[in-house]
Amino acid sequence: MLEISGIKKSFDGTTVLNDISLEIGDSQIVSILGSSGGGKTTLLNIILGLLQPDSGKIVFNGSDITNTPMERRGFNIVFQDYALFPNLTAYKNIVYGLRNYPDRSSKEEIEALIDLLDLREHLNKKIDQLSGGQKQRVALARTMVMKPRILLLDEPLSALDGVIKESIKEKIVTIAKEFHLTTIIVTHDPEEALTISDKVLILNKGKIEQFAEPSEIIKNPKSQFVNDFILKQLEVKKNNIYKLFSL
Ligand SMILES: Nc1ncnc2c1ncn2[C@@H]1O[C@H](COP(=O)(O)OP(=O)(O)OP(=O)(O)O)[C@@H](O)[C@H]1O
Ligand SMILES: [Mg+2]
Incomplete structure (x- = not known):
């Protein structure tokens, strides 16, 4: 369970988040x-x-993780602009995060994710050779192999x-x-x-x-x-x- 309570955030004196509280099961x-x-x-x-919020608390499974x-x-994110590495192939993008955490996903799990997201025929393409939807799926696979x-x-x-x-x-x-x-x-x-x-x-x-x-x-x-x-x-x-x- 993720518990967010009383989150406030301002940029340059303008309030952007004002007292945000919610629980996500x-x-x-x-x-x-x-x-x-x-x-x-x-x-x-x-x-x-x-x-960092200006004030408020984030608790995940009972532990305060605010700091x-x-x-x-x-946790892991797929950014609004995907933030893929343009010089690497789709496959290298997908497994990029695993270089520091090689045990996070097995070879079989990576393969299963590639099939689930219909990416097999695009694995050797560079990012700018992919359509928007294909980039999106690569970004999703790259995040998922890290098991967030x-x-x-x-x-x-x-x-x-x-x-x-x-x-x-x-x-x-x-x-x-x-x-x-x-x-x-x-x-x-x-x-x-x-x-x-x-x-x-x-x-x-x-x-x-x-x-x-x-x-x-x-x-x-x-x-x-x-x-x-x-x-x-x-x-x-x-x-x-x-x-x-x-x-
Ligand atoms: N790093 C920053 N420095 C200063 N102002 C910021 C910064 N990040 C966001 N803002 C401002 O905070 C407000 C909220 O921005 P935010 O990116 O959270 O909006 P959003 O709901 O995601 O919008 P969109 O749908 O356009 O992506 C905006 O007015 C934005 O200009
Ligand atoms: Mg936004």
Whole structure:
């Protein structure tokens, strides 16, 4: 269980996260949803240990890890821009983290992950010879071979669309459930958050608007922002499609 309590963070005197508290159970998939600049990446980086909060506490499985350095937390992230090594092949990117931890994944486990993510035919390609979706899957494999205790994903699907987006979405859920991984996914797409997650955290200007199961958010949006940001967006999408086909 990950317990986050009273997290505050400011940059240059501007509050970016204001008193963020939530609990995430083991093996849960949680989405962090909100508009651009709302503090999503900042919160993810604080959980990862890349950034220190100004105040507040993070407890993981009963231990206070607020001051534990990133390497010792055992969490791992897929960054918003993937941050792959352009000069290495897809395969070398995937196994890169294992050079210091060779026992973390066996050869068989690496092979299974490559097959699960449909990467076999791309292993010898350099990163810039890959499509966005392929890069995304390499980034996911590179993170997964490290067997993180918590998987953090920053906008993993934002560069993708259509069928590829749906297939990677499914793969993320499959991996999370198969590995019993606690997974935190940042997104600004309400549909993605509501379909992929056990619970959704809605952030607006550094404050929590609602933290609940998708069905609860749809039935009982807790604030005007939730209603406008989530439900109106979905409504607009639906209406556009209806209009398009004159339904
Ligand atoms: N290192 C930093 N120094 C100064 N300001 C920062 C820094 N990192 C983030 N900010 C500011 O904090 C606010 C929140 O940024 P953050 O990256 O967390 O937003 P976000 O919700 O992830 O947005 P997006 O959806 O656009 O990725 C923004 O106003 C941003 O300009
Ligand atoms: Mg961000």
